[in-house]
Amino acid sequence: MATNRKTSRRLKEKSGELLKLREAALELRISFPTIKQWIYKRKIKSIKTAGGHHRIPQSEVDRLLYRTIGKTGPERALVMRRVSGRNQLVGRIDSVRISGLMAEVKLSIGDQQITSIITASSAREMNLKPGQTAGALIKATEVMILRV
Numbered sequence: 001m002a003t004n005r006k007t008s009r010r011l012k013e014k015s016g017e018l019l020k021l022r023e024a025a026l027e028l029r030i031s032f033p034t035i036k037q038w039i040y041k042r043k044i045k046s047i048k049t050a051g052g053h054h055r056i057p058q059s060e061v062d063r064l065l066y067r068t069i070g071k072t073g074p075e076r077a078l079v080m081r082r083v084s085g086r087n088q089l090v091g092r093i094d095s096v097r098i099s100g101l102m103a104e105v106k107l108s109i110g111d112q113q114i115t116s117i118i119t120a121s122s123a124r125e126m127n128l129k130p131g132q133t134a135g136a137l138i139k140a141t142e143v144m145i146l147r148v
Contacts, residue, residue: 018047018055027061027133062110065090065133087138089114090148096128103128105145107136116143 019027024044025035038044039054044064046054091109103123107114114136126147128134135146 017058019058019061021054021056024056024061028064062092062108065092088146089136089138090133091136093128093130093132093134095130096123098123105134107134107145109136114143116145118145 025032039046045060089109091107094106094108097104098120103120105116133148135148137144
């Protein structure tokens with residue numbers, strides 16, 4: 001039992017936060033049965049707890065996030081607003097720094113990071129917080145943040 005705890009602790013440290021299946025399914029915008037099938041088909045990596053429950057590393061959700069966004073399906077169609085810009089990237093908010101009239105939003109997409117400067121009122125209105133899923137709409141030289 002002590003070995004399982006040590007292994008779980010090491011895996012948690014290595015992979016980041018561990019999510020319950022329902023939490024991971026919500027972030028990926030898929031159903032609970034679908035995430036279970038993905039585990040069985042080894043499409044998504046999971047870690048079993050000492051009690052035999054599956055947990056999904058946050059890094060796995062991040063890896064799959066961009067693949068599920070944009071596929072057909074009514075749930076995923078609601079994720080991004082319909083806009084003409086095709087350069088839409090979905091990731092996780094790393095930081096939001098509000099200073100005066102402006103806000104700096106850093107968004108991680110895979111191993112890359114995008115920084116956008118938006119108005120402070122927009123950041124407050126969207127209630128942007130680190131850890132949330134957000135989309136970046138890239139048009140010419142501007143990057144706009146879209147809360148997902």
